Amino acid sequence: MQTPKLDTSFDSNPSKDYLRREYDKAIISQWRTELGKLLKYLGLPAWKMLDVIEWQQFMDRFTTIEREENQQHLMFLKANVENVEHRLHSLYGDFDEILLTGRDSYGHTPDWPYELVNLDYFGGFIYADMSRPKAVRKLIQNQAGYEQSFLLIITQQLRDRDTTKEKKGFLTDLGKSLKSGILDTKLHPSVDQIISWYADADIPDCARQTLYMNYFLRDSGEAEHFDVACRPAVIYPGTGGSWMIHFVTDFRFQSGVGHRVASNQSLLELINLGLLEARELGFVKTRFVQPKLSIRKRK
Amino acid sequence: MAPEVKQPVESNQAEDSEELFYAAAVQILSEDLYPRKLEIIREYIQNGSDALDDWLKISDLVPGDRTEPQIKVSIQGKSILIFDNGIGMTEDDIPKLKRIAYSEKKVGEEAGYKGIGRLAGIAVANKLKITTTSYGDPKLHQFEFRAADMRRDISTKKKQGINEPASPVIQRHTSMWWTDIDPTDHYTLVEIREIKDSCDELLDPDTLIEYIGEIGPVDFSPAFKHGTDISEKLQHFVPDYSPKNVYLSRSDGKKVRVFKPYNDEMKMATPQFIEIPDPDNAGELLAYCWHSSNAEEILGKMRPTGRIFQVEGEEIEERRRFAGLVYKLFGFSVGDRSLPERTLWTTARARAQWFTGEIHIIDKNVQPTTSRSDFIENVARAKLYGEAQRRIPLLLNKLAQTISDNRKMFQDSKNIKQKLEKVKTQLKDGGIERSDLKVIKEELDKSFRKLNTRKNTSDKEIAAFQKEVRRLGESLQTELNDPKRLKPGYSVSDLVKELEMSTKARKVFQIVMETLQQHFSKDSDEYHAIAAKIHKALKDKYC
Numbered sequence: 001m002q003t004p005k006l007d008t009s010f011d012s013n014p015s016k017d018y019l020r021r022e023y024d025k026a027i028i029s030q031w032r033t034e035l036g037k038l039l040k041y042l043g044l045p046a047w048k049m050l051d052v053i054e055w056q057q058f059m060d061r062f063t064t065i066e067r068e069e070n071q072q073h074l075m076f077l078k079a080n081v082e083n084v085e086h087r088l089h090s091l092y093g094d095f096d097e098i099l100l101t102g103r104d105s106y107g108h109t110p111d112w113p114y115e116l117v118n119l120d121y122f123g124g125f126i127y128a129d130m131s132r133p134k135a136v137r138k139l140i141q142n143q144a145g146y147e148q149s150f151l152l153i154i155t156q157q158l159r160d161r162d163t164t165k166e167k168k169g170f171l172t173d174l175g176k177s178l179k180s181g182i183l184d185t186k187l188h189p190s191v192d193q194i195i196s197w198y199a200d201a202d203i204p205d206c207a208r209q210t211l212y213m214n215y216f217l218r219d220s221g222e223a224e225h226f227d228v229a230c231r232p233a234v235i236y237p238g239t240g241g242s243w244m245i246h247f248v249t250d251f252r253f254q255s256g257v258g259h260r261v262a263s264n265q266s267l268l269e270l271i272n273l274g275l276l277e278a279r280e281l282g283f284v285k286t287r288f289v290q291p292k293l294s295i296r297k298r299k
Numbered sequence: 300m301a302p303e304v305k306q307p308v309e310s311n312q313a314e315d316s317e318e319l320f321y322a323a324a325v326q327i328l329s330e331d332l333y334p335r336k337l338e339i340i341r342e343y344i345q346n347g348s349d350a351l352d353d354w355l356k357i358s359d360l361v362p363g364d365r366t367e368p369q370i371k372v373s374i375q376g377k378s379i380l381i382f383d384n385g386i387g388m389t390e391d392d393i394p395k396l397k398r399i400a401y402s403e404k405k406v407g408e409e410a411g412y413k414g415i416g417r418l419a420g421i422a423v424a425n426k427l428k429i430t431t432t433s434y435g436d437p438k439l440h441q442f443e444f445r446a447a448d449m450r451r452d453i454s455t456k457k458k459q460g461i462n463e464p465a466s467p468v469i470q471r472h473t474s475m476w477w478t479d480i481d482p483t484d485h486y487t488l489v490e491i492r493e494i495k496d497s498c499d500e501l502l503d504p505d506t507l508i509e510y511i512g513e514i515g516p517v518d519f520s521p522a523f524k525h526g527t528d529i530s531e532k533l534q535h536f537v538p539d540y541s542p543k544n545v546y547l548s549r550s551d552g553k554k555v556r557v558f559k560p561y562n563d564e565m566k567m568a569t570p571q572f573i574e575i576p577d578p579d580n581a582g583e584l585l586a587y588c589w590h591s592s593n594a595e596e597i598l599g600k601m602r603p604t605g606r607i608f609q610v611e612g613e614e615i616e617e618r619r620r621f622a623g624l625v626y627k628l629f630g631f632s633v634g635d636r637s638l639p640e641r642t643l644w645t646t647a648r649a650r651a652q653w654f655t656g657e658i659h660i661i662d663k664n665v666q667p668t669t670s671r672s673d674f675i676e677n678v679a680r681a682k683l684y685g686e687a688q689r690r691i692p693l694l695l696n697k698l699a700q701t702i703s704d705n706r707k708m709f710q711d712s713k714n715i716k717q718k719l720e721k722v723k724t725q726l727k728d729g730g731i732e733r734s735d736l737k738v739i740k741e742e743l744d745k746s747f748r749k750l751n752t753r754k755n756t757s758d759k760e761i762a763a764f765q766k767e768v769r770r771l772g773e774s775l776q777t778e779l780n781d782p783k784r785l786k787p788g789y790s791v792s793d794l795v796k797e798l799e800m801s802t803k804a805r806k807v808f809q810i811v812m813e814t815l816q817q818h819f820s821k822d823s824d825e826y827h828a829i830a831a832k833i834h835k836a837l838k839d840k841y842c
Binding site: 003004005060061069070073074076077080081085086087088089090091092104106108 | 371373375377378390393428439440476490492493546548552
């Protein structure tokens with residue numbers, strides 16, 4: 001009988017390799033320097049743990065979450081082969097569930113807090129049950145419980161069908177929020193204009209997703225007393241013709257603050273962050289360009 | 300109606316197609332083979348050790364491979380993982396994992412050979428996963444045994460009265476896969492997954508460190524100063540002595556190298572060695588033994604002090620856990636520390652526990668039982684036990700006696716020296732009264748008589764110390780005989796004044812004391828002792 005071959009897809013691709021080796025690594029290195037210690041990692045790496053292996057010089061222990069038994073077993077193998085098995089703390093189960101319940105399938109808990117969180121999702125971010133946004137909020141709350149600043153990296157698949165009720169509602173709320181902050185009502189049309197651009201079903205979802213995610217992260221972080229600094233989202237071609245989107249966000253905890261924090265990065269700056277597109281050898285000029293919001297009076 | 304009597308059916312000879320091995324037997328085998336569940340870990344360490352040995356035989360032929368040959372044990376969740384970067388398994392080896400008690404290892408060449416060890420994990424866990432590749436193979440192979448599913452399946456079928464043959468059940472609950480891998484890789488990872496709650500000691504790193512250190516083919520710790528000497532001797536005399544680098548990852552993220560359980564805090568004497576020659580092959584050894592005992596610093600040197608070997612610990616059993624010798628075969632322990640005592644000592648068995656150490660078996664015809672608690676009864680074992688009995692207990696019992704004699708001689712000499720020094724100080728300070736002399740001399744005499752009974756010591760330094768004490772005693776005796784060095788006792792006239800005696804009483808008292816002095820003229824110490832007693836009695840009565 002022929003022995004079947006294991007499915008070990010979802011490993012990596014050249015664009016992702018570039019992001020991991022160059023873009024993310026440089027930011028992680030800065031965090032390592034800023035904190036003056038090795039970073040404790042929480043993440044969802046695939047069994048080859050390419051990120052852990054690539055960044056290990058900046059890292060202390062790493063907690064990985066894996067919901068597929070065989071993938072977890074192969075991760076144990078990889079950790080042994082790479083001689084990092086003693087630094088591995090592997091939890092078994094669904095990431096969202098572990099975050100929300102606090103325990104994995106065997107009752108083990110994450111080793112809070114973390115300085116580096118890399119959530120490389122297989123799939124999109126928004127599902128009907130909103131479990132992923134809820135889990136990320138819970139993650140931010142947990143970090144805040146330890147008053148721990150951290151770097152959050154989120155990678156997800158771009159799925160146009162995500163353009164549903166959630167995003168429409170979000171854009172309406174964002175519009176209201178922006179207008180409430182702009183006292184000069186003459187400027188409100190430019191807000192409406194940009195919101196309707198984002199709401200247009202014909203525009204590529206990556207623009208909408210960029211705005212949604214960055215705003216979501218900022219909003220969740222500020223509520224938990226973090227000064228949040230978002231970066232332009234990075235899109236890149238994934239495996240099997242899909243597109244991926246990648247967010248790298250700084251969460252700096254503001255000690256001794258009881259009220260909601262206002263980040264140094266303004267909302268306007270966040271909206272205008274834009275997009276980058278990565279390929280094998282670096283960033284390329286992207287065709288996905290969104291309009292910028294300006295609230296200056298035209299002369 | 301009379302009950303129907305079923306006649307026993309005469310069994311015919313088994314036909315070729317008849318299944319002789321049933322699924323329940325696999326369950327029984329897996330659950331009952333290892334009464335102490337930690338022994339399952341030994342099975343995998345043993346397989347890892349054999350894989351490293353096999354790799355080392357060919358590693359010189361592989362260019363550029365500089366990885367440290369090692370076995371690594373780690374705990375993740377409810378899994379224990381045992382990894383080795385040994386020779387690995389080939390594609391042909393994987394299906395053979397399903398075969399119970401099948402082994403291609405040759406008796407006498409490798410540590411494990413019974414073919415049960417690779418599946419040992421199914422006794423304590425719900426799943427067993429083995430992933431492996433060998434040098435030159437571009438495939439990574441994985442084997443999975445779903446033990447819990449199999450147990451449930453067998454149990455359900457039993458309730459239904461179905462006795463299913465073993466093979467289809469094993470087929471149903473095992474799977475194999477492969478994936479691409481770098482052909483230069485070579486390793487094996489065993490994951491014993493979802494360990495049962497009743498076996499949670501397997502998930503305790505400290506228990507594993509001590510267990511592997513005690514039973515595994517590991518080296519001596521650098522924190523044990525005698526380790527290098529013993530290792531060198533073992534490497535010289537035991538042909539297959541090749542300690543392995545075994546590491547264990549602790550839950551705090553630290554990786555610990557596992558060593559034999561000896562360290563300098565244990566206060567051990569310089570080890571000694573015993574060769575057990577093969578009477579049938581001149582120049583060949585059947586076994587080689589190293590042993591040591593507890594030691595104390597005596598006369599500036601660690602010397603064996605005897606008594607049952609102990610280490611730090613709260614309970615007595617914990618303190619005595621390394622007391623006794625242990626048999627080692629291919630570096631692995633066979634039986635516990637009571638086995639040599641039971642198999643070699645016929646008299647004075649307690650003396651076996653005065654020592655700690657290992658008996659490395661060189662004759663590979665001596666084979667362990669499946670449980671590794673003893674050796675299979677055969678001619679080789681009989682020869683080993685016979686020859687070892689003639690040497691090890693004899694030498695160690697004698698050594699124990701010598702250690703005991705030396706310790707007692709030193710202790711007695713030390714006690715006398717302390718007494719002598721005390722007297723000498725008193726004498727120097729003029730604190731010894733004439734009247735105390737007799738008692739002091741008697742005490743010293745008694746001590747010296749005791750010391751004289753301990754004449755033989757093999758330890759020259761202790762003998763020299765004893766001599767030094769004797770000399771000190773002799774010189775002190777001379778000093779004690781010099782009345783000028785002593786505090787003068789009460790004179791008759793002092794007492795007469797003190798008691799305000801009448802003239803008549805004074806004369807009577809003088810006559811009594813002169814008579815006594817005359818009577819004890821040959822033993823003036825006795826006179827002074829009696830005079831002191833009389834003085835005290837009179838003072839107590841009249842002062």
